[in-house]
Amino acid sequence: MDHAEAPSRLLHGACHCGAVRLTLPSLPEKATQCNCSICRRLGGLWAYYEFGTVKVEGHPEHTAEYIWGDKTLRTVRCAHCGCATHWEPLAPEAGARHGVNLNNFDPELVAAVQVRRFDGADSWTFLD
Numbered sequence: 001m002d003h004a005e006a007p008s009r010l011l012h013g014a015c016h017c018g019a020v021r022l023t024l025p026s027l028p029e030k031a032t033q034c035n036c037s038i039c040r041r042l043g044g045l046w047a048y049y050e051f052g053t054v055k056v057e058g059h060p061e062h063t064a065e066y067i068w069g070d071k072t073l074r075t076v077r078c079a080h081c082g083c084a085t086h087w088e089p090l091a092p093e094a095g096a097r098h099g100v101n102l103n104n105f106d107p108e109l110v111a112a113v114q115v116r117r118f119d120g121a122d123s124w125t126f127l128d
């Protein structure tokens with residue numbers, strides 16, 4: 001899929017019940033599948049954007065959060081259907097990134113991105 005021809009509907013995603021809705025500022029070219037202890041359980045497929053550039057509706061009124069480890073970010077899920085929607089920094093600094101779970105988007109979008117496997121469990125490097 002050429003990004004210039006990509007239908008704009010692919011920019012819109014939502015959790016299963018629709019209480020949390022996400023709009024991307026642009027189509028992602030890459031996504032990261034991480035094997036760390038939280039990502040492998042969530043099954044997240046993360047695309048990264050500058051924090052604040054992704055429109056997130058229904059958050060925080062319909063979301064629950066999980067904070068662990070060094071407490072730098074929160075993993076956010078829908079409080080109703082349980083789908084992990086994104087993670088965000090707890091104390092955002094200029095240029096901070098946040099991750100959006102592409103599994104809440106059209107499978108056509110997921111099929112078009114290059115998925116990179118990240119070894120967050122051990123070496124902290126990409127495996128490809």
Ligand SMILES: [Zn+2]
Nearest residue numbers: 015017078081
């Ligand atoms: Zn939901």
